Amino acid sequence: MQNISDSGVFIKRFGDNAKVAMKPYAHRDDYYIAVLLTEETALVEIDFERIELTEGDILKISPWQVHSKPSGAVWQANGRMLAFSPELLSEPETRLIEESIAPYPFNPGKNIVADIDTLCSILERNEGKHSISVALASSIKQNSIFPTEVHREDT
Numbered sequence: 829m830q831n832i833s834d835s836g837v838f839i840k841r842f843g844d845n846a847k848v849a850m851k852p853y854a855h856r857d858d859y860y861i862a863v864l865l866t867e868e869t870a871l872v873e874i875d876f877e878r879i880e881l882t883e884g885d886i887l888k889i890s891p892w893q894v895h896s897k898p899s900g901a902v903w904q905a906n907g908r909m910l911a912f913s914p915e916l917l918s919e920p921e922t923r924l925i926e927e928s929i930a931p932y933p934f935n936p937g938k939n940i941v942a943d944i945d946t947l948c949s950i951l952e953r954n955e956g957k958h959s960i961s962v963a964l965a966s967s968i969k970q971n972s973i974f975p976t977e978v979h980r981e982d983t
Contacts, residue, residue: 835962836913839951843867843906854896860917860925861889862910864944865933870905871898881905884941885933890926908948916962 836859854873863872865881872879873896874889881887889895891914897903914922935941947964954960 836916837951837962838911839948839955840909842909843903852897854894856892856894857911858891859911859913860891863887863889863907864910864941864948865905865907866941866945867907868905870903871901873898879933881933884935884938886936887933888925908945910948
């Protein structure tokens with residue numbers, strides 16, 4: 829994480845408005861990743877298990893989990909990837925994330941997805957401003973990405 833962000837928080841878009849391409853091979857990272865799919869569907873592999881993301885889904889990837897875009901998969905999807913250092917989490921937050929959220933997507937509903945997307949836009953605009961980045965990432969994780977109870981809301 830230190831190589832990509834001084835604040836411990838990094839955000840990027842994928843899809844039509846992407847500034848950078850997703851890595852096309854299986855790899856591990858030393859930080860948490862929350863993927864928000866805002867349009868269409870996408871196939872991903874987490875620890876070599878294929879998972880389909882649909883519009884509005886959020887997927888958590890823990891540090892050191894192997895993840896990739898499956899070979900031959902064509903993404904038509906748009907979304908965001910929020911990465912943040914494990915050091916930004918308290919011990920109870922880390923325990924909650926690891927014990928209660930499986931590496932399967934969940935959909936918190938249209939309103940929360942829209943709020944997360946807005947917060948991510950603000951985070952993108954303030955990239956490089958340490959205190960703002962940490963505060964926004966904290967707001968996103970506390971209010972939506974890592975809920976205490978994972979459920980699908982009717983949208």
